[in-house]
Amino acid sequence: MPSRTYDFVIAANRLPVDRVVRDDGTEEWQTSPGGLVTAMESVMRGRSAAWVGWAGIPDETPEPFTDDELLLVPVPLSLDEVTSYYEGYSNDSLWPIYHDVIVPATFRRSWAAAYEQVNERFAQQCAEVAAEGATVWVHDYQLQLVPALLRELRPDVRIGWFNHIPFPPVELFGQLPMRREILTGLLGADFLGFQRPADAENFLRACRRLLGARTKGDVVDVPHTDRRVRAASVPISIDAGGLRELAMSEPVQERAREIREQLGNPRTVLLGVDRLDYTKGIRHRLKAFEELLRDGRLSADDVCLVQVASPSRERVEAYRELREQVERTVGSVNGAYSPIGHTTVTYLHRSFPREEMAALYVAADVMLVTPLRDGMNLVAKEYVTCHDGPGALVLSEFTGAAGQLRQAFMTNPHDIGGLKQAIMDAIETPEKERARRMKALRNQVAKNDVQHWAETYLAALRAAPEKPAPTES
Ligand code: ADP
Numbered sequence: 001m002p003s004r005t006y007d008f009v010i011a012a013n014r015l016p017v018d019r020v021v022r023d024d025g026t027e028e029w030q031t032s033p034g035g036l037v038t039a040m041e042s043v044m045r046g047r048s049a050a051w052v053g054w055a056g057i058p059d060e061t062p063e064p065f066t067d068d069e070l071l072l073v074p075v076p077l078s079l080d081e082v083t084s085y086y087e088g089y090s091n092d093s094l095w096p097i098y099h100d101v102i103v104p105a106t107f108r109r110s111w112a113a114a115y116e117q118v119n120e121r122f123a124q125q126c127a128e129v130a131a132e133g134a135t136v137w138v139h140d141y142q143l144q145l146v147p148a149l150l151r152e153l154r155p156d157v158r159i160g161w162f163n164h165i166p167f168p169p170v171e172l173f174g175q176l177p178m179r180r181e182i183l184t185g186l187l188g189a190d191f192l193g194f195q196r197p198a199d200a201e202n203f204l205r206a207c208r209r210l211l212g213a214r215t216k217g218d219v220v221d222v223p224h225t226d227r228r229v230r231a232a233s234v235p236i237s238i239d240a241g242g243l244r245e246l247a248m249s250e251p252v253q254e255r256a257r258e259i260r261e262q263l264g265n266p267r268t269v270l271l272g273v274d275r276l277d278y279t280k281g282i283r284h285r286l287k288a289f290e291e292l293l294r295d296g297r298l299s300a301d302d303v304c305l306v307q308v309a310s311p312s313r314e315r316v317e318a319y320r321e322l323r324e325q326v327e328r329t330v331g332s333v334n335g336a337y338s339p340i341g342h343t344t345v346t347y348l349h350r351s352f353p354r355e356e357m358a359a360l361y362v363a364a365d366v367m368l369v370t371p372l373r374d375g376m377n378l379v380a381k382e383y384v385t386c387h388d389g390p391g392a393l394v395l396s397e398f399t400g401a402a403g404q405l406r407q408a409f410m411t412n413p414h415d416i417g418g419l420k421q422a423i424m425d426a427i428e429t430p431e432k433e434r435a436r437r438m439k440a441l442r443n444q445v446a447k448n449d450v451q452h453w454a455e456t457y458l459a460a461l462r463a464a465p466e467k468p469a470p471t472e473s
């Protein structure tokens with residue numbers, strides 16, 4: 001691999017594609033799961049740049065390869081590191097802490113050590129591919145030590161970091177045994193981007209409380225150095241133009257009609273699309289739906305719910321338990337309410353191509369986005385972009401998207417009574433009013449798409465303070 005050649009490098013735990021080994025032993029590359037890849041793949045497509053990340057299977061290091069100008073640089077993880085750095089520290093220590101401790105966090109010193117070791121490897125790989133003076137854009141909670149490690153190796157490069165998930169209040173963040181190392185790791189960057197203003201404020205407060213750092217506005221003076229780092233919110237988005245074009249295409253429109261037919265042409269199709277993650281409020285959503293059927297406010301004769309739940313982190317206990325609970329509830333709702341010939345809840349535990357996802361959004365009358373906490377939630381933005389006419393978005397207040405999609409039917413998913421009412425409002429609001437709200441939502445996302453996000457982020461990174469301004473005499 002040519003070294004020090006790329007002016008633009010991004011690092012994320014995952015590459016945009018995963019190496020997948022099928023049951024028959026054959027292998028293929030598939031799009032990686034999650035919102036980070038959805039957003040970054042459209043930003044990076046066709047750019048001459050390098051993407052440093054894990055290929056999704058342990059103990060394998062495929063050679064770097066180029067995909068449409070983009071060099072993909074696989075970082076190897078051993079099976080032990082997948083368990084300790086990825087499933088352990090990233091997804092069983094950090095993920096619960098950063099999502100309001102919806103499930104308890106587990107701390108193990110061996111996991112923390114693996115996190116440091118893997119972050120070191122990512123930093124080295126970035127240092128290897130970045131050209132003199134390059135921009136390196138690091139992503140998400142799995143790589144929070146990389147900025148400082150990379151600065152040590154390559155003081156010449158400009159370093160940005162963006163957090164795709166929430167940044168927790170200091171009262172929760174402070175539980176992390178590695179809290180100071182993480183803050184110091186992040187402060188190695190020139191600019192830190194967050195989803196919501198509240199996330200950036202939580203970070204700034206943590207720097208003051210836990211590092212004794214001074215802050216002025218959104219800029220932190222890095223203790224024991226003459227460096228300053230800015231932390232601000234730049235909410236992420238989707239490739240609205242590309243997705244809209246796909247959704248409007250005749251094959252997708254035709255498929256949407258077919259989906260409704262296959263569902264038995266109900267009056268109302270409700271839709272949920274999530275990774276099968278306890279942050280997404282899937283259990284709360286199913287409970288509200290079940291109670292609406294039980295109360296007779298909804299009838300299984302003219303309403304159905306399609307729940308797409310893509311497999312996620314299946315070796316982590318909390319995810320395994322969630323899957324069992326969700327599948328049990330789906331079974332019991334269907335047992336109690338499905339008419340002969342149709343299922344009231346269609347549960348799809350697998351990945352679909354973009355075209356099929358777009359057709360589902362077009363087909364759905366009401367989209368249910370009910371996370372207990374979510375950095376942004378791109379599904380909400382995808383739905384309003386794809387759906388034409390009188391749809392409705394039920395949206396949790398605890399998503400980053402709620403800060404922008406103000407015309408949605410807002411809800412607190414912890415309040416099951418309130419959630420039921422929000423679903424009923426979404427169904428019963430007159431068509432004209434629903435169409436008006438959907439249009440406003442669609443325009444909001446079209447104006448603030450992922451290209452706009454990337455430009456705003458990179459402009460902020462270029463403009464970030466390097467050294468304190470000389471004091472005027
Ligand atoms: P997260 O990043 O937490 O998974 P987001 O809502 O921000 O949540 O992003 C999820 C992304 O994954 C969206 O682009 C969505 O379309 C996509 N997605 C979710 N489930 C599936 C699925 N079963 N098949 C294909 N894409 C999916």
Ligand code: G6P
Binds near residue numbers: 013014034036312313
């Ligand atoms: C969220 C995170 C990403 C992560 C994705 C999928 O979007 O912000 O960093 O890649 O979920 O999760 P996974 O653990 O499968 O990578």
